Amino acid sequence: MEQDIKQEIVSIQLNSESTIPLYVQLYRHIKQMIEQGKLSTNFKMPPIRWMAEKLQINPGTVVRAYKELEKNGFLISKWGSGSFVAEVPLYESEESDEQTAFAYQSTAFSEGMIDMSSVALDPDRFFAESFKRAVNRVLDASGGRAFTVEDDLGCYSLRESLALELAKRKIMTSPQNVQVISGAQQGIDICARAMIEPGDCVFAEDPTYPGALESLRASGAKIIGIPIDENGLRVDEFERKLEVFRPKLVYLMPIVQNPTGLSMSQKTKRKILGLAHFYDFYVIEDDYCSGILYDEVESAPLKAYDRDDRVIYIRSLSHMFVSGMRLGYLITPSKLADSLKSVKRMTDIQTSGLIQRIFDYYLRSNLWNEHKTKLQDSYQHQFAAACRILDEKFRASFDWCLPSGGFCFWIRLKNGLSAKKVVEESRKRGLIISNGDAYYVYSKPDDHLRISIAQVSEEKMVEGFERLAEAIAEIS
Numbered sequence: 001m002e003q004d005i006k007q008e009i010v011s012i013q014l015n016s017e018s019t020i021p022l023y024v025q026l027y028r029h030i031k032q033m034i035e036q037g038k039l040s041t042n043f044k045m046p047p048i049r050w051m052a053e054k055l056q057i058n059p060g061t062v063v064r065a066y067k068e069l070e071k072n073g074f075l076i077s078k079w080g081s082g083s084f085v086a087e088v089p090l091y092e093s094e095e096s097d098e099q100t101a102f103a104y105q106s107t108a109f110s111e112g113m114i115d116m117s118s119v120a121l122d123p124d125r126f127f128a129e130s131f132k133r134a135v136n137r138v139l140d141a142s143g144g145r146a147f148t149v150e151d152d153l154g155c156y157s158l159r160e161s162l163a164l165e166l167a168k169r170k171i172m173t174s175p176q177n178v179q180v181i182s183g184a185q186q187g188i189d190i191c192a193r194a195m196i197e198p199g200d201c202v203f204a205e206d207p208t209y210p211g212a213l214e215s216l217r218a219s220g221a222k223i224i225g226i227p228i229d230e231n232g233l234r235v236d237e238f239e240r241k242l243e244v245f246r247p248k249l250v251y252l253m254p255i256v257q258n259p260t261g262l263s264m265s266q267k268t269k270r271k272i273l274g275l276a277h278f279y280d281f282y283v284i285e286d287d288y289c290s291g292i293l294y295d296e297v298e299s300a301p302l303k304a305y306d307r308d309d310r311v312i313y314i315r316s317l318s319h320m321f322v323s324g325m326r327l328g329y330l331i332t333p334s335k336l337a338d339s340l341k342s343v344k345r346m347t348d349i350q351t352s353g354l355i356q357r358i359f360d361y362y363l364r365s366n367l368w369n370e371h372k373t374k375l376q377d378s379y380q381h382q383f384a385a386a387c388r389i390l391d392e393k394f395r396a397s398f399d400w401c402l403p404s405g406g407f408c409f410w411i412r413l414k415n416g417l418s419a420k421k422v423v424e425e426s427r428k429r430g431l432i433i434s435n436g437d438a439y440y441v442y443s444k445p446d447d448h449l450r451i452s453i454a455q456v457s458e459e460k461m462v463e464g465f466e467r468l469a470e471a472i473a474e475i476s
Contacts, residue, residue: 005039006046010054022057023064030065034074034085045075045083071213073442076198076220084198086220114464117434118455119258119289119319119407125378126322130367131358138357149353152345154180154329158360162329165363170304171313173331179344182351183326184288184316188212188251190330190347191284191312192219194339195249203241203250203281205233207410207439207448209258212251212286221249225441230401232262235271242279250276250283254302255290259439259450260410261403263297269305276310282333283311291320291372293405294383309333312340317359320375325355379407382458389465397472407454410436413447417472420446425471431464 012029014022033039045051048066052059066083069075076086138146149155159175166173181187188211196202198220204212206225216223224245227234233252252272254264264272276283285302293299303313313331321327332340362368390400390409399412413419423435436448451468453461 005043008038009033009046010051012055014055014057023061023068026055026057026061026065027068030069031072031074039085041085043085044081045085047082070218073217073223077218086222113430113432114460114467115432115455116451116453116461116464117432119452120455121319121322121375122455122457124457125375127371127374130371131322134358134361134365134367135354138354138361142357146357147353149350149356152341152350153178154351155353155356155360158356158363159329161360161363165368166331170300171331177332177334177337179330179332179337179341180351180356181314181328181330181344182348183318183328184286184314185211185215186326186344186347187314187316187328187330188284188286189215189218190340190343191249191314192216192221194336194343195282196221200249201245201247203238203245203247204441205252205257206441206443207259207436208251208441209253209286209288210438212284213441216249216251223441225443228257228260228262230262232257232260232264233268233272235268238272239275242275246279247281250281251286252283252302253286253288255287255297255299256293256404256406258288258406259408259434259436260401261406261408262401263295263299263404264302266298266300266305269298269300269302272302273305273308273310277308281310282336285311285313286316287313288316289319289406292376292379292407294380295402295404297404303331309335312336320372321359321362322355325352327351327355327359379453382453382461385458386453386461386465389462393465393469394472397476408450408452411449411451413449415476417476418446419449421475422449422468422471425475426468429467429471431467431471433468 012026014025016022018025030039045066048059048062051062066075070077070083074086075083077083153159156175158180159178162178163173163175181190192215196216196219200221201224202216202221203224203226204216205228207228213223224241224247226238226241254269256263272283283302287301290299290301301313303311310333312333314328316328318326318328330340362371386409387402390398397414397417399414401410403409413422419435419437423433426433434450436450437444437446439450456464
């Protein structure tokens with residue numbers, strides 16, 4: 001029986017003359033076989049090299065197809081064992097073609113393009129003189145030792161500074177519980193690898209950060225989406241699903257949620273921690289952008305209320321500091337410290353010693369507070385301008401969440417407008433924006449956009465909105 005199925009797989013016809021990439025064709029064929037029940041749950045997929053040889057394609061093509069199938073919940077990769085067919089998703093996917101399956105891939109930009117999809121900081125807002133001063137001071141003080149790190153957890157001086165900084169936000173921890181990491185994505189991946197076994201149930205806000213979904217699925221998690229409305233996480237739905245499922249882990253962004261920009265109230269945070277204690281699950285708190293706040297929001301992290309040591313707090317510094325220099329940290333519950341440290345060691349051994357010492361200098365010299373204040377003031381003015389433009393030009397076409405901070409607007413299209421068509425038409429006019437379908441757990445409605453002001457000047461932002469208005473007028 002298994003041999004017959006393998007034979008059917010390798011009889012797949014791929015058309016090298018088609019404009020559709022080979023890996024997309026292979027993805028579609030395997031996905032269809034899974035949906036039709038020809039490939040049952042836990043069926044072991046043929047090895048990559050064997051598959052490539054039989055189909056007479058490059059092994060990289062098979063790798064890419066398998067990776068996208070994992071990303072979208074159809075396959076589970078087990079380290080050292082291969083790829084297996086996952087359980088049928090709990091919510092039927094509405095994706096219609098490869099556009100939704102691969103919506104989160106990076107796009108090549110040509111000259112004259114305006115990028116309102118990226119959340120990387122505008123390079124022109126990089127405060128070079130402050131950074132140069134910090135680099136010189138670190139090199140003068142440490143010489144060649146500036147490039148080394150003696151501790152698996154990270155530079156002790158930085159971890160000490162971070163513990164003091166966290167105390168200002170009501171998170172009481174010690175340097176021993178701080179693990180320096182290379183950005184939030186690595187932190188999420190470490191948690192997934194250390195804590196998730198194939199088939200484990202994980203809850204996540206829906207919509208949410210696609211990179212987190214990728215890491216959780218790659219570890220074999222069965223993800224349950226918890227809907228969000230204009231007030232944030234639907235706590236009633238969260239509690240109702242807890243009664244049916246028993247998650248090992250819950251992934252949340254309580255402050256400036258990505259993509260909606262909404263923040264949880266203190267009441268919601270306390271409710272979630274009470275449920276974590278009652279139903280015995282851990283929470284990953286992803287705090288990627290709490291340094292940029294426009295509203296009088298409750299800004300204490302969920303971790304600040306954690307008296308039961310159930311929250312793994314992950315903070316990315318790249319979004320606020322220097323986007324190209326990957327840096328972040330996580331606060332580990334005592335019971336998980338050894339396993340998380342072990343996985344971190346396997347992934348990249350250590351995060352750059354130089355960037356750790358530079359950031360330590362920023363914290364100890366008050367440069368960090370100056371940096372945050374200048375950044376906040378810069379984006380605050382641009383955010384207000386973006387709100388005025390949306391209100392004046394797009395009321396008839398959009399509804400949107402007013403974000404409490406960050407760089408993004410989460411937009412729902414009106415009048416039957418298709419997000420896919422708006423994205424395509426905008427690109428023709430030299431504007432890159434994000435299709436919202438990539439942020440959903442399974443269901444992918446074609447009616448949301450995420451627009452970012454992070455990487456554009458105010459002048460470019462205004463021009464970008466003009467191009468968006470033209471695109472909408474063209475397809476309306």
